[in-house]
Amino acid sequence: MTVAEARPDAVVVATRAGRATVALLLVLATAAQARDAALGRNLAATCSNCHGTNGHARGDLIKPLAGMPADKIVAAFNDFRSGALPATIMQQIARGFSDDQVRAIAAYFATQPASP
């Protein structure tokens, strides 16, 4: 795929050098996105022992996280921490992750299809 195919609106300004720069920036951005996605993926894998691989839970007791909107997951973490959402275990686990980590976990599960 060329840069022009990827970003038609960029073509008008694309001199030879400019095109190379845009291509480089796209490569860097893609690499950074892949890294962030892998971080979210790795963090979310700490949840899968109870919540199922990629958030696809088995049984009817555990909330499946796959496909849940990210803001709902973040809000649930906050409510577990404050005690607004009573739990047996999540009130303890939720305090072990930073806010950035919770956002990365939420973003990952939000992009998973609801069924595997």
Next chain:
Amino acid sequence: MSSRAALSRRRLLAGLAAGGALPWLGGCATPSGGPSIGRVVVVGGGWGGATAARYLRLWGGNVDVTLVERAPSFVSCPMSNLVLSGQRQIADVTLPYAGLEAVGVRRIQAEAVAVDAAAREVRLADGRRLPFDRAVVSPGVDFTPGEVAGLETAAAQERIPHAWKAGPQTVLLRRQLEAMRDGGVFVLTIPTVPYRCPPGPYERACLVASYFKQAKPRSKVVVFDANPEIQSKKVLFERAFAEHYKGLIDYRPNAELKEVDAATLRATFDFDDIRADVLNAVPPQRAADIARSAGLVNVNNRWVGVHWLTMESTAVPGIHVLGDATLAAPLMPKSGHLANQHAKVAAAAIIQLLRGESVNPAPVVANTCYSFVTPDEAMHVTSVHQYHADEKTFKVAPGGGLSTAASALEARYAQSWAQNVWADMLAT
């Protein structure tokens, strides 16, 4: 690291160009397209090894993964105390490896006898050689029964089961409990820490006592603990002993097993001795034999030191070690749950190393252990462990903790946990 990845890619491309000296590659290489980025051999199909095989395929796509495991199927230690008390059969905690094969793991049921980092190959008892770019060794523990006089022989360990690896030993101990007379004495001995599954022995005491209460009410459970106190969920187990099993469980700390007599089932401690009707001696533990022969055991002559960022051995580069065999990071118990989490750190790192990329600098792992105090009530301990780059280890994060009380709800969560984590590791 990146040169190794480049080398493996070159070797692979050369192999393909030469007309394919890689006969089994075709079956596993292509779900995500492109040529294989490397060969990983996983030794041991327990909590760590099975999870590593599954996640190398899930996250790596085009990694060639071979899993070597001597058993035909997986048997879970967690939940196996419920087999001793009769709520579950051994078949209920036995699961197939077919799911891993369906996601492209090449499974070989065989005994691995050597992991040769210099030759980069795993050797099997039948003489086969499995080449690798990186290896995962998740061997679990072996026992040091030689530290207990009288427990050295296989015959003695049949008469005095450990049942600390789930499978035939679990069934054997259940049969002994069933055959025991009402009014008999069940003796459980606990080795000094570290041992596999810190709350496991206390859960076992509770569940065997619950079986006695219902089936053999004049019987007793006597627990001899080499440690000075209960090693996990102490307050909650003390409450369970007092509330459910008063006069039934006799807990004796600071009692290290010195000698057993397999003929009479007499057990001798420093300042105590007892004759049992059923004697369940959990022997002292260390990293399993294959870790020792591979040169991986480098701490206290028992455990494997690892770089926590990658789970790579501190003794042998290119070999990643998981689970109970490792020298634990501070306050990190030897649990199946954590072996699963170790495996995910290793899988992510191995894929990045094979690709010549830098590894995740801030991994996180978490632990959750449920224990049953009666067949219908369970409780948990949980912790989150964040990597600290300055100290190069995992440390316990804020939060975590214990149940306020054992409950029927948490017993349901424990069953749900088992269902989900088994599926996570075995791709069922």
